Amino acid sequence: MSFLSPGFLAFFPVAALFYFCLPARYKNAWLLACSFFFYLCAGVKTFGFLLFACVFTYFAALRLEKKPSRLVLALALGAHIGLLFVFKYLGFALSLASRVLRAAGLAFSDPALSLLLPLGISFYLFAAMGYLVDVYRRTVPAEHSFVRCALFISFFPSLLSGPIPRSTQLLPQFQKGTAFSLENARRGAFRFMLGAFLKLCAADRLGAVTAAVFSDPAAYSPGRVLAAAVFFSLQIYFDFFAYSEMACGCAEVLGFSLIRNFRTPYFSRSVQEFWRRWHISLSTWFRDYLYIPLGGSRRGSTRRNINVLIVFAVSGLWHGAALSFVVWGLLNGLYQVLGSVTAGARSRLRRCIGLREDGRLCALWQTACTFALATAAWVFFKAGSLRAALAVFCAMSPQRAGMQGSVLFKNPAELWAAAVFIALCLALDLLSLRFDVPARLARAPRPARWGAALTLLLAVFVFGVYGTGYDAQDFIYFKF
Amino acid sequence: MKRKRIVFKELLWALLFVLAAGALLGCASRMLKPERTEYGAVWRAFLAEPEDSMDYLYLGSSYAYCDVSPAVIEQETGLSGYCMAGPEQTMSITYWYLRQCLETQSPRAVFIEASALHFARFQGFTQVNLAYMPMGVNRLGAALTAAEPGLRTGILFDLYFYHDRWTEITAEEALRALAPAQPDERRGFTAVQGTAENMDKAPFERETQSGQVYLENLGWLRKTAALCQERGITPVVLFHPTYSRLPQEWYARIARDMEDTPGVLYFDLSAQAEACGLDPMRDYFDAGHLNEGGAHIFSGFLGRFMQQNVPALAPEA
Numbered sequence: 001m002s003f004l005s006p007g008f009l010a011f012f013p014v015a016a017l018f019y020f021c022l023p024a025r026y027k028n029a030w031l032l033a034c035s036f037f038f039y040l041c042a043g044v045k046t047f048g049f050l051l052f053a054c055v056f057t058y059f060a061a062l063r064l065e066k067k068p069s070r071l072v073l074a075l076a077l078g079a080h081i082g083l084l085f086v087f088k089y090l091g092f093a094l095s096l097a098s099r100v101l102r103a104a105g106l107a108f109s110d111p112a113l114s115l116l117l118p119l120g121i122s123f124y125l126f127a128a129m130g131y132l133v134d135v136y137r138r139t140v141p142a143e144h145s146f147v148r149c150a151l152f153i154s155f156f157p158s159l160l161s162g163p164i165p166r167s168t169q170l171l172p173q174f175q176k177g178t179a180f181s182l183e184n185a186r187r188g189a190f191r192f193m194l195g196a197f198l199k200l201c202a203a204d205r206l207g208a209v210t211a212a213v214f215s216d217p218a219a220y221s222p223g224r225v226l227a228a229a230v231f232f233s234l235q236i237y238f239d240f241f242a243y244s245e246m247a248c249g250c251a252e253v254l255g256f257s258l259i260r261n262f263r264t265p266y267f268s269r270s271v272q273e274f275w276r277r278w279h280i281s282l283s284t285w286f287r288d289y290l291y292i293p294l295g296g297s298r299r300g301s302t303r304r305n306i307n308v309l310i311v312f313a314v315s316g317l318w319h320g321a322a323l324s325f326v327v328w329g330l331l332n333g334l335y336q337v338l339g340s341v342t343a344g345a346r347s348r349l350r351r352c353i354g355l356r357e358d359g360r361l362c363a364l365w366q367t368a369c370t371f372a373l374a375t376a377a378w379v380f381f382k383a384g385s386l387r388a389a390l391a392v393f394c395a396m397s398p399q400r401a402g403m404q405g406s407v408l409f410k411n412p413a414e415l416w417a418a419a420v421f422i423a424l425c426l427a428l429d430l431l432s433l434r435f436d437v438p439a440r441l442a443r444a445p446r447p448a449r450w451g452a453a454l455t456l457l458l459a460v461f462v463f464g465v466y467g468t469g470y471d472a473q474d475f476i477y478f479k480f
Numbered sequence: 481m482k483r484k485r486i487v488f489k490e491l492l493w494a495l496l497f498v499l500a501a502g503a504l505l506g507c508a509s510r511m512l513k514p515e516r517t518e519y520g521a522v523w524r525a526f527l528a529e530p531e532d533s534m535d536y537l538y539l540g541s542s543y544a545y546c547d548v549s550p551a552v553i554e555q556e557t558g559l560s561g562y563c564m565a566g567p568e569q570t571m572s573i574t575y576w577y578l579r580q581c582l583e584t585q586s587p588r589a590v591f592i593e594a595s596a597l598h599f600a601r602f603q604g605f606t607q608v609n610l611a612y613m614p615m616g617v618n619r620l621g622a623a624l625t626a627a628e629p630g631l632r633t634g635i636l637f638d639l640y641f642y643h644d645r646w647t648e649i650t651a652e653e654a655l656r657a658l659a660p661a662q663p664d665e666r667r668g669f670t671a672v673q674g675t676a677e678n679m680d681k682a683p684f685e686r687e688t689q690s691g692q693v694y695l696e697n698l699g700w701l702r703k704t705a706a707l708c709q710e711r712g713i714t715p716v717v718l719f720h721p722t723y724s725r726l727p728q729e730w731y732a733r734i735a736r737d738m739e740d741t742p743g744v745l746y747f748d749l750s751a752q753a754e755a756c757g758l759d760p761m762r763d764y765f766d767a768g769h770l771n772e773g774g775a776h777i778f779s780g781f782l783g784r785f786m787q788q789n790v791p792a793l794a795p796e797a
Contacts, residue, residue, distance in 0.1 A: 413646075446493070457504070458504055458505070462508055462512070462646050466643075467639070467640040467643060467644070468634060
């Protein structure tokens with residue numbers, strides 16, 4: 001059930017209404033029932049995996065609290081990783097092994113596996129693993145209520161595509177419970193509507209273009225392929241930001257607060273900063289549960305650089321079982337390694353040419369470079385395979401200059417709409433650096449609040465990309 | 481007490497907001513939905529007619545709106561009526577159309593062109609047929625029982641189908657959509673021009689549906705007839721003169737089934753083209769539909785036929 005499906009728009013008000021009407025002791029059970037129902041709507045077949053993760057994590061955490069043992073933690077994490085490996089990576093690993101063995105002259109044909117990938121598995125298993133490590137580290141006590149533990153793993157706003165919840169943040173909220181607040185409801189509703197606006201008016205409008213160009217880059221002129229690559233950078237941001245905003249908005253209506261997943265990442269001045277502001281719930285997860293245990297930056301710069309590369313390779317794999325995702329991750333890691341290695345030289349160069357470190361020109365240049373680097377990496381992400389990514393880069397080649405090819409937008413009105421909505425979304429993004437836009441709108445006087453809400457509704461329903469005649473785009477992160 | 485007042489006030493504001501949003505989206509829907517003045521489903525013009533001003537209603541598919549001109553019938557007999565047909569309108573949609581029509585009209589007879597007894601459960605024009613119905617219980621009922629599941633969202637929420645027309649709509653078109661509807665003198669009739677080819681090889685045999693689908697359609701037809709009887713209206717089921725015919729055994733079976741349907745008057749004119757004054761080489765647009773000239777001739781005949789064969793419409797009634 002997508003947040004933008006009629007089913008969810010009918011389900012959520014009922015879920016929220018009953019949640020607030022029920023006595024406190026039944027509230028979490030109701031939310032858990034709603035979360036299970038939400039997941040069952042996405043597919044009955046994979047529900048067992050979610051249930052297993054809830055039950056297994058609950059008992060493993062109790063065991064770890066009683067007797068913190070590395071072995072138990074390793075076994076518990078191994079079970080989760082094993083589950084993830086079998087369903088997400090086994091096919092990829094076998095095909096990789098087959099390629100390597102064939103290259104070495106050994107005959108090996110990988111079996112054609114048709115395992116279904118449980119929806120949201122990367123998200124809920126990471127939430128569960130983070131919780132187990134927290135219990136082992138004594139950061140949080142084990143949750144003795146199965147309902148609360150299961151709810152933490154399967155809380156429906158963040159179940160399918162995050163933000164990946166952290167036990168320190170979400171479990172206390174379930175323990176404390178929430179009551180209805182008009183301001184929360186308004187803020188959550190505005191956040192949800194802004195998310196819908198980002199998704200339907202901007203992300204999906206660009207999505208139609210990027211899908212066409214990436215499927216046949218040779219049919220477009222180099223400038224248009226480059227434009228499509230830039231559009232994909234914006235599309236994936238608006239798409240995932242939209243999902244996160246809608247998830248946070250739903251949680252906020254219910255009185256819960258989730259991790260904010262984005263903080264204007266495309267206005268970052270370095271790739272390192274970009275990753276502090278992009279998919280924050282995943283970046284911080286990798287920082288706390290992988291990068292720091294690997295030694296972080298405590299063991300010298302070489303080890304630090306290796307750690308960064310390991311973390312980003314794993315992050316790439318987390319996104320998808322394909323070499324192109326690994327390359328995307330490694331490329332981002334490499335940017336950071338090269339960034340730190342060349343930091344001194346770049347600083348000296350800036351001083352030489354009289355570019356002030358804190359000046360606007362310098363900030364603009366660094367922001368543009370960061371965006372260009374991120375865009376180049378996103379090509380691997382979107383292309384789906386190394387060969388396809390190479391085809392996209394070849395299609396950008398200046399040697400093809402002068403080639404006309406297909407247009408990106410068949411209707412000029414669509415081109416204008418895309419330009420206006422990109423500008424609006426980036427303006428909203430910039431505004432969010434100064435204040436929380438949904439919170440400010442929720443507190444505005446009634447005429448302004450209504451005006452904003454009605455304008456958003458009208459924009460989404462009239463200019464949004466949905467309905468018949470459109471290829472409805474799923475949220476990109478759904479498939480991870 | 482104060483808290484209750486605040487809650488009540490906020491609920492009232494919330495309700496007002498929902499109404500404002502509904503009105504805004506309603507206006508947007510109305511502006512963006514393409515204007516429909518012919519080829520059936522002409523609900524705006526129908527609803528602009530004075531209440532209870534019709535002697536009869538004519539329901540069916542394109543065989544109805546291409547063949548029957550209520551203006552000619554009125555000229556011929558003085559009977560006023562409206563052709564509320566839709567393209568490839570199935571029997572289930574006909575039922576919901578009639579329910580909606582009866583909210584503003586109280587005809588003495590309802591004519592149902594029977595070709596739809598051999599339509600599939602869903603034909604190709606559900607969206608057009610239902611998206612123009614006034615929003616309400618009947619449209620909801622039609623969406624749930626007479627529409628493909630994939631079309632339901634759009635049938636219940638116009639913008640789902642038509643929002644992307646913002647790129648092509650003109651200000652004039654938008655203003656016209658917001659202005660009150662005007663009656664249309666064609667009253668649901670659509671004149672088609674041209675003459676059918678290959679009529680020397682006519683008659684042709686129409687594709688039939690399985691017995692199961694036929695029974696389902698018959699069920700809707702009987703439901704429609706029952707609704708008519710409930711309101712004191714005479715239901716009339718008829719086949720127009722056509723050169724796109726069902727196999728003879730089907731006409732016989734339909735005649736038997738109509739006999740078993742209480743209160744229904746049934747007429748099979750499918751092989752009566754010449755008796756109706758129609759020339760197959762001149763008056764047909766294709767084997768099934770009459771062209772403008774043919775419709776003029778047939779409507780004149782139909783008016784007289786109505787008065788002679790439907791007691792509720794007889795001059796003395």
